[in-house]
Amino acid sequence: MSWVSLFSGGKDSSWALYRAQQEGLDVERLLTVHPAGDSYMYHTPATHLARLAAESVGLPLVEVEPDDFGADDVPDAGAQGDAEIEPLEAALRDIAAEGDLTGVTAGAVESEYQTSRIEGLCDRLGIDLFAPLWQRDPETLATEMLDAGFEIRIVQVAAAGLDESWLGRTLDADALAELRALNDEYGVHILGEGGEFETFVVDGPHMDRRIELEFTTEWEGTRGHIVVEDAWLE
Known part of the structure; x- marks a missing residue:
């Protein structure tokens, strides 16, 4: 029953990780995506600090460094979001291939744009999503x-x-x-x-x-x- 926490070091992903641990979920590693440019899907500033945060948390960190997600590379925002989810899905598939992957944690609060794509990813991989901030005040x-x-x-x-x-x-x-x-x-x-x-x-x-x-x-x-x-x- 292993979980991966989608993690940037920001408050929302950190809160999702903390709440997962409080709920007794076995979070075995963190996963950070480092966009090379502007991103519709991911937290972008200072993501390199996630390495220090992971050390303090005491969990191994998987880092994904995909190509630039510039708006010129895709026809619209929806297509860019779909493209951005691909390297994350590939990384999770690799993790799942190593053993049992139960689910991921995510820090989305109100963004349907982000959450719908993460939900789709989870459906394709057959894993659960723990999103404790979703639709909260x-x-x-x-x-x-x-x-x-x-x-x-x-x-x-x-x-x-x-x-x-x-x-x-x-x-x-x-x-x-x-x-x-x-x-x-x-x-x-x-x-x-x-x-x-x-x-x-x-x-x-x-x-x-x-x-x-x-x-x-x-x-x-x-x-x-x-x-x-x-x-x-x-």
């Missing part, structure tokens, strides 16, 4: 993450109301209150589900050692991201 989820002891850093922003000061900021109760106000004013999703912001979990109950980051920021007028210059386990 975003603010309740955020509060549960903070109450559980997740330390979440914001690594990328791309939405009205989110300026450079948010880059590298800890997603805590004060930040959550500000996001609630930005949701009212601009429609910013409280969990960043629409790509408004991306995160990385530097510490949590599923991790043995905290991750320390040294970074600079890059701001492009309306959006920006952190540039990690060094990262290590405390």
